[in-house]
Amino acid sequence: MIKYHWLLVTWLSLFASVSAQADYGSKLPEQAAVLQQLRRANNYFMEKWPDAGKTIVTNRERPANIWTRAVYYEGLMALYTIDADKRYFDYAIQWGEKHHWQPAWAPITRDADNQCCGQTYIDLYRIARNPLYIRSIKDNMDRMLESDRVDDWDWIDALQMAMPVFAKLGVTLRDTRYFDRMYAMYAHAKYREGGNGLYNPEDKLWWRDKDFIPPYTEPNGEDCYWSRGNGWVVAALVRVLDELPDTDPHYDEYLQDLKDMLSALVPLQRADGFWNVSLHDPSHYGGKEATGTALFTYGMAWALNKELVEREVYLPIVAKAWNALVNESLHENGFLGYVQGTGKEPKDGQPVTYTSMPDFEDYGLGCFLLAGTEVYQLSCSPDAAD
Known part of the structure; x- marks a missing residue:
């Protein structure tokens, strides 16, 4: 199997990437512009x-609190933290x-x-303090605590959908049992x-599920x-x-897993600021893609806001990615x-493509709002435009 030895070139690529991006799209927009875009x-x-209750009809009819819509509301609640519009x-x-x-x-x-919607229910409970908002999601997570099973998260999307529910409940209810079970399930997946x-600790990236673990490869021979x-x-x-x-x-x-993933993503950014849908095979359906790009921007901007990563490395990458999203993905x-x-x-x-309509357009917006909220806060910092 072809191997690119990503670990050996990562740090050289970090600085090469920064140098290559320095003169193109490396400035963050003004804070007001970011808010207008969001x-x-x-x-x-x-x-x-x-x-907000209208069912979603594509190839079939679905309730409007499925994961796709729940991710949108994650983004909306993030937007509400910087733009306290009562409409949100x-x-x-x-x-x-x-x-x-x-x-x-199902209840x-x-x-x-199906639990992803609980993230927003908990956020709203924290504001309004109505116990009805979290009664059902707490009951679901409590039933999981009562079981010894920890193998539910057998695909990596599940981590985003449910891990924050456990974390938010643990903090809200001051009960570390939720943290412990969250880790047990994360450790099983990992x-x-x-x-x-x-x-994969070598490449510091994740296979989507067991179907993609080697010997499965992309057309170029990579994972x-x-x-x-x-x-x-x-x-x-x-989160x-x-x-x-x-x-x-x-x-x-x-924290180390996040930092390792972000470092692995740096040399994989495209020259135009996006990331390809296949991270190690840019020729396999290569091209601009907004959701992965927005989520990576979210993580990098958050880490910059928390001063967890090197500004000289990550700030130009975030700026270039955000500028790509708003200039090439966001329509008028x-x-x-x-x-x-x-x-x-x-x-x-x-x-x-620029004009293609995905089967669900809600989760893409959620990813965009999450990224933009962190970019907005990053734009506040005195050296954000440096």
Whole structure:
């Protein structure tokens, strides 16, 4: 199997990447411009979907609190922290009320996708202090605590969907049992799922699920690392670290995993600021893709805001990625182009173009809002434009 020896070239690539990006797209927009971009994208969606309970119809009908819509509301709640527009709060409350503050599809579930909506339910509970908002999601997670099973997260998307629910409940209820179970399930996915885990410590990236563990390879002979899948892991780690007390025994591992992933992503950024859907095979459905790019931007900007990574390395990369998203993905009416549709690998959800409509456009916006909220805060710093 062809190997690129990514670990040996990473640091050389870090500085080469910074040098190559220094004169093109390396300046962050002004704070007001970032907020205007976020509002434009969000207003497009809220105007298109005024009824937060309206079912989603694609190849079939689905409730509007499935994971795709839940990721949008993660982004909306992030936007609300920097732009306290009551319309956002009311829209999120309407969403919860119309779904009776329950997980997607059924009142009781172990499926991470169906639990994702709980992240926003908990955020709203923290604001309004209505115990109804978290009753059902707490019941679901408590039932998981009562079981010895820890192998539910057998695909990496699940980490973003459910890990923050455990972290938020643990903080909100001051109960470390949620942290402990979260780590047990994370450790299974990382070290044991599919045999030896879904994380490759050599490349510091994750296989999407056991179907992509070697000997599976991309057409160029490299391992298959799906961009958005790795983006979900980045987002999971950010959202957990943003909640978890640093005294937790696994805090340092989560932090190191995030920093390792971000360093592995640096040399993989395209010259235009995006990342390809296949991280180690740019020829396999190569091209601009907004969701993985937004999630990587989210993670890097968050790490910069927390002063966890080197500004001279990551700031130009974040600026170039954000400028690519707003100049080449964001339409004048707020629609987002270059969003890969749902799936689990590079070939899914194609074609990905400026005008292509994905099967679900909500999660792409959620990723964009998460990234933009961190970029907005980064734009506040005195040296953000340096």
